[in-house]
Amino acid sequence: MGKATVRFYELLSKDEQQVPDIDIERLLDLVSNIPDQDAYVRLARLELLGSVHTPQGAGRSLQCPMIIVDRITRDVRMRIEHGRRYRALELDEGDTIAEPTHVGLFERNVVGIMRQTGQSPGPASLRDFLNYAVFDEEMTIRPLVDRDALRALAGVGKLTRINLELDADTAAEVGGPANFLADAIRTFKQNLPGVSVELALKFSPNGPEDTSDRALGMVRQLFTRNALGSAQRANIKYRRIEDDRSDSFDFLAQAVAQEVEVEIDSAGGGPSNARVSEAIREAYDKQYEDILSALDGTRTDSPSA
Numbered sequence: 001m002g003k004a005t006v007r008f009y010e011l012l013s014k015d016e017q018q019v020p021d022i023d024i025e026r027l028l029d030l031v032s033n034i035p036d037q038d039a040y041v042r043l044a045r046l047e048l049l050g051s052v053h054t055p056q057g058a059g060r061s062l063q064c065p066m067i068i069v070d071r072i073t074r075d076v077r078m079r080i081e082h083g084r085r086y087r088a089l090e091l092d093e094g095d096t097i098a099e100p101t102h103v104g105l106f107e108r109n110v111v112g113i114m115r116q117t118g119q120s121p122g123p124a125s126l127r128d129f130l131n132y133a134v135f136d137e138e139m140t141i142r143p144l145v146d147r148d149a150l151r152a153l154a155g156v157g158k159l160t161r162i163n164l165e166l167d168a169d170t171a172a173e174v175g176g177p178a179n180f181l182a183d184a185i186r187t188f189k190q191n192l193p194g195v196s197v198e199l200a201l202k203f204s205p206n207g208p209e210d211t212s213d214r215a216l217g218m219v220r221q222l223f224t225r226n227a228l229g230s231a232q233r234a235n236i237k238y239r240r241i242e243d244d245r246s247d248s249f250d251f252l253a254q255a256v257a258q259e260v261e262v263e264i265d266s267a268g269g270g271p272s273n274a275r276v277s278e279a280i281r282e283a284y285d286k287q288y289e290d291i292l293s294a295l296d297g298t299r300t301d302s303p304s305a
Helices: 024-032 123-133 147-155 168-175 182-191 209-224 273-286 288-294
Strands: 002-013 040-043 046-053 066-073 079-082 085-088 097-105 110-115 139-143 156-167 196-202 233-240 246-250 257-262
Touching: 002 273, 002 288, 024 046, 024 066, 024 097, 040 123, 046 123, 046 273, 066 123, 066 273, 097 123, 097 273, 110 123, 110 273, 123 139, 147 156, 156 209, 209 233, 257 273, 273 288
Parallel strands: none
Antiparallel strands: 002 110, 002 139, 002 257, 040 046, 046 066, 066 097, 079 085, 097 110, 156 196, 156 233, 233 246
């Protein structure tokens, strides 16, 4: 058995408004019916392949329908090691390396995402894949978070430190096209695949008062959007408004997520789709109340999927 974390997100309209439930069965059909010549989707330097899992058989009530998005690697730059002896990892003609991310689909446009590795596609890649290959109207994705946790941030006085650790794709999302870090992050993505970006901001006690307020607003916005969905670390240290005492806040601890055990199929190179589907469904059931409390807003027009 292996352990994995399922994080829950909500699919929203482009302007981050809730929409009527997407037809899951139709969504699965659209993904599975993408012609082979169009199935490999290139987004910037990333190549993605989508497939589906529809629960079948006696255990289908314990599973959830899934989209599986694989990160495809054709140019292999790895080798096999045994007793400090090495040989090239060679693929047969037409073979690729596929690193999967499993996406469980639920009502109210909730998705549960389980990544196999830190290099597997993240929520931003899922969004881009669906927008490119499936949806007629652009959608976005946002992590479900504890709304009470957001209200707790009202007690933050002055920030003293921000710590973020992000994979390069997420860091690029955070940086944005106009951010002063954008050029450096773009270099990381292109020339140093697989690295993460760690950012530590320290605030001088003698700095301008509005610096802390603006930084806290930016971090709160990142938390309520998709930007921190794949973070390895995201926390702040601050002084409380009420008594000026030091305190800290860990954003990842407030996200709606659940650790689960997954039975590994060694012959298949990882857990089977059925086992992952069961694990994501188990995580959903355990987090059901938190998921409901995190869903808010008013539904508007339906996307065309």
